[in-house]
Amino acid sequence: MKQLLGISDDFLKSLNILDWGYTENSIPSSYSQYDKWIKEGLHSPLGYLGDFRSDLRSDLRKVYPDFQSSLVFLFSYQETKKWMMENNHHEVAAYSLGFEGQDYHYVLKERLERVFLQLKNQFSNLEKFIALDAQPVMERDLAYRAGLGWFGKNSMLIHQKEGSYFIIGSLLLNQKLPLPGPALDIDHCGQCNACVEACPTKAIDGEMRTLIANKCISTFTIEVFKEATAPEGFEKSRGEVFGCDICQDVCPWNRKPLARVSGFLRLQESYSFLKEWFYELPKVKLMEIFEKESNRGVKKILLGTPFDRPGKQGWIKNIKAWLSTSNQNKI
Ligand code: B12
Ligand code: SF4
Numbered sequence: 547m548k549q550l551l552g553i554s555d556d557f558l559k560s561l562n563i564l565d566w567g568y569t570e571n572s573i574p575s576s577y578s579q580y581d582k583w584i585k586e587g588l589h590s591p592l593g594y595l596g597d598f599r600s601d602l603r604s605d606l607r608k609v610y611p612d613f614q615s616s617l618v619f620l621f622s623y624q625e626t627k628k629w630m631m632e633n634n635h636h637e638v639a640a641y642s643l644g645f646e647g648q649d650y651h652y653v654l655k656e657r658l659e660r661v662f663l664q665l666k667n668q669f670s671n672l673e674k675f676i677a678l679d680a681q682p683v684m685e686r687d688l689a690y691r692a693g694l695g696w697f698g699k700n701s702m703l704i705h706q707k708e709g710s711y712f713i714i715g716s717l718l719l720n721q722k723l724p725l726p727g728p729a730l731d732i733d734h735c736g737q738c739n740a741c742v743e744a745c746p747t748k749a750i751d752g753e754m755r756t757l758i759a760n761k762c763i764s765t766f767t768i769e770v771f772k773e774a775t776a777p778e779g780f781e782k783s784r785g786e787v788f789g790c791d792i793c794q795d796v797c798p799w800n801r802k803p804l805a806r807v808s809g810f811l812r813l814q815e816s817y818s819f820l821k822e823w824f825y826e827l828p829k830v831k832l833m834e835i836f837e838k839e840s841n842r843g844v845k846k847i848l849l850g851t852p853f854d855r856p857g858k859q860g861w862i863k864n865i866k867a868w869l870s871t872s873n874q875n876k877i
């Protein structure tokens with residue numbers, strides 16, 4: 547990894563950072579694509595993308611008026627993905643167990659705070675705003691502007707050396723740093739169309755390099771909290787019950803990075819039950835657990851993990867869909 551000012555390489559690696567980039571450009575290069583996507587309603591049912599916050603995405607200064615620069619970091623979950631591939635487990639997306647079972651919003655915020663402290667020791671009056679998924683910031687575009695990769699046909703931000711199994715987290719700063727400007731990456735998908743062909747629900751528009759959100763299994767299993775019908779083609783999935791990695795798993799740019807790492811599934815002691823739930827219990831038993839618990843009970847058990855998002859109703863919907871298709875699927 548390239549040197550980040552006075553911060554040691556070992557320190558960044560200890561935080562599972564694969565690479566970092568720097569940009570002083572506050573304006574997304576693909577805002578017009580985003581705007582078009584919203585206007586065509588392709589974001590439905592993700593209402594939060596199309597409300598008053600959509601305009602905030604057009605310039606980082608609308609979110610953080612003191613913006614002068616940004617450091618963008620890629621946080622790996624490659625080892626968990628490797629373990630899942632080796633064990634033929636696709637029930638939950640790799641990111642969801644990639645941070646010891648914890649919700650990455652908490653874990654990575656803390657890691658970004660630690661990096662910031664190291665910078666603060668070097669630059670007086672340095673202030674920050676953390677962008678980590680939930681803020682109205684176009685994070686893939688920010689990573690692109692920081693020279694970290696290109697937009698794949700599956701719409702993922704892909705890094706030439708590290709692939710796409712990472713979470714993007716950024717520090718927006720109130721000062722410019724003495725760092726060179728980035729070299730922007732170019733498209734490396736070429737004639738490949740593997741992700742478009744592999745998506746069981748035909749959610750990818752490869753030409754536009756975007757998704758039709760309501761066809762995506764990830765939307766259905768993570769973002770839809772009530773009884774709903776699975777998108778057409780769900781029966782051809784691999785039995786995904788939370789999130790979906792199919793369009794990343796077939797991407798040739800993820801082969802080399804996974805070949806370099808060893809497969810690990812590390813779970814915090816208090817979350818070790820997640821392994822039993824998702825990989826050991828028959829899904830009918832898992833369904834019984836969710837049906838027996840109250841809404842609050844489910845929340846309480848899953849609090850602190852990514853899995854509390856769909857809630858009891860959402861989980862029942864996911865498992866029902868899984869049960870209705872599991873005999874036919876499996877790639
Ligand atoms: C909404 C959302 C979703 C939605 C919609 C997905 C989507 N493609 O937008 C759903 C629920 C489906 C989803 C799923 C997933 N997500 Co999500 N999601 C987001 C979120 C909150 C906003 C994304 C957004 O703004 N979409 C708007 C649409 C228009 O963007 P887009 O489809 O990516 O299209 C862009 C480019 O392709 C580009 N583009 C399009 N055409 C063209 C043409 C040219 C010439 C150019 C230059 C550019 C260009 O412009 C568009 C706008 O930037 C971000 C976090 C954030 N704040 O940014 C995370 C984020 C994108 N998600 C992430 C992850 C990990 C996932 C999943 C892998 C989780 C899973 N395993 O289930 C899947 C992957 C599905 C997929 N193939 O995209 C990561 C992606 C990391 C990476 N390497 O890219 C992010 C960045 C979160 C994070 N902090 O790391 N997600
Ligand atoms: S995450 Fe799954 S359903 Fe969504 S676009 Fe990728 S392959 Fe298709």
Ligand code: SF4
Pocket residue numbers: 698699700701734735736738739740741742793796797798799
């Ligand atoms: S699978 Fe092929 S087309 Fe899809 S993102 Fe990867 S390289 Fe691009």
